[in-house]
Amino acid sequence: MDIAQLRDFIAVVDAGSLSRAAGVLHVSQPAISQRMAQLEAHLGVRLLDRGPRGVRPTSEGRTLYRDAQQLVRQFDRLAQDITGGRQPVHGPVAIGLPTTVTAPLAPALFSWVRARYPGIHLQVFESMSGYVHELLLAGRLDLAAVFREDDAPRPAELPLYSEELYLIGQPEPAPESADEVSLLDLRQVPLVTPGARSNLRALVDRAFAAHGLVPVNIGDVESLGTLIRIAESGEACTILPRSVVAGHGDPRRLGVRRIVDPVLRRHIAVRTATDSYEPRDTVVAVRRGIVEVTGELAAAGRWPGIHLV
Template sequence: MDIAHLRDFITVVDSGSLTRAAAQLYVSQPALSQRIAHLEGELGVRLLERGPRGVAPTQAGLALYRDAQQLVRQFDRIAGDVLSGDRIHGPVAVGLPTTVSVRLAPALFSWTKAHHPGIHLQLFESMSGYIQELLTLGRLDLAVLYRDDETARPAETLLYSEDLYLIGQPKPPAAEEDEIELLHLRNTPLVVPGGRSDLRALIDRVFAAQGLVPSIVADVDSLGAMIRIAASGEACTILPLSSVADQDDHRALGVRRIRNPVIERSVAVCNTVEYYQSRDAVAAMQQGIVAVTTRMANDGDWPGIRLV
């Protein structure tokens, strides 16, 4: 199996079109189709479903896509290791949920530049569900993900836990100055992320456990948009304190810790050792994420988190 054919296949799946993939690879579309057909012939399975709107991987194609990501990346790293000797180097792809990225991304960039300038940091920011998907597919080396508890899991290092807050005005009925009971949110209009978000799943689960249904008036997969809507007074949102603590008027915005019950979540950094042994660069970045988080928490630069 030719490594070049695997690169071609990854590009086709990513682009969803043989024509677009051919343009990216600077080859003709018939030539690319022939390469994919040759790969399918070698493996004896159909890898792509062709349709009027492009191509999509079959179940076998998805399996190859995931494994091909690892093979191509390892191939590239082997060549890099030979050239660089003992120096820690190379690309490390890190996925961060939006509410984590606000705090961690700038500090992690600075730490990497100071401690391991040979590492090429690749930061991906998105909603937590998509970050989990990218990690599973092997597109990321590390991902910071939310967990329901502080239970230790393979290939994970727990970082911190945090409570969630109601953000927005006007104040719901019976709200105290800094806290509000979950029961009093049953009729509060909320904007929260869509179904692929771990935050949304946690909110739905906590409300359901109390026999309540959250009054969600819009699915908003943007941290900035949720905060701006909350500031408008037309709806509230539910976020960790760190998401709004830097805003000059965050007190006027309305920040109240939810209690009875407290909505708490844990955060862990996860790697993909289930697919391959962590490289030195990946291990260094995982240690860096822990070190940066610990320093920011101890220095008071990450409000609302409790180190695990």
């Protein structure tokens, strides 16, 4: 077993597919398949579960993946030490961003990375928060923005910002205030929210439950744009951070009200794939970029409604 085999194995796990890994490594799929078979034969264990939707590491494969990351990183650092650190930071970095984070962050992050680390190839996966978290746990992502209900420190996480949640839409009967609405006043309001895997859905459900209530959820919608369009139609309301509706016209016409009694707040952090080892240099660089870009956007007023940590 050599360092090249470990790099190949990491690429396969990161890609989640032999064919995608072959494309990243610029080899044929039969070649990368043969390399994985040879590695499994050498170690005497099955490292990958192969299926119609791709490959996933076995428990032994996850152990090898974790340790291989550390070995490859140490090897690369050794090479940098020998060459005086002249080797540029380069390689792919897979990032998972919930839909509410992607629009403000992703374009600015691409610009930041291209200006400072042109050798880094960003791979951005946008989806609802529950699926992004699943991809991170499965080892398909290097970094992900994750939502939390508190700001307690957690391993492998770097806090970014917090944001309050707002009612989007025009409920019936109309609240007394055009700017705020009590959670208790929403007990009969029809709502559309993301599915049960969503952090936002879980936060809303728990807030209602704390008051002995159950939200009137009339549909699960896994699309940010569709949630807003349904709220605009008047068929139902939704609950979202203010930043995602900043470009959708007059907030009073759309009906953007801060939820109070209690205020609903969630916290956002950037999390690496594991806390078992330090991330590789490319991942550290992009993580720093996420922090810097978030701060710059907030300072310039281009990400309304967020409060930096």
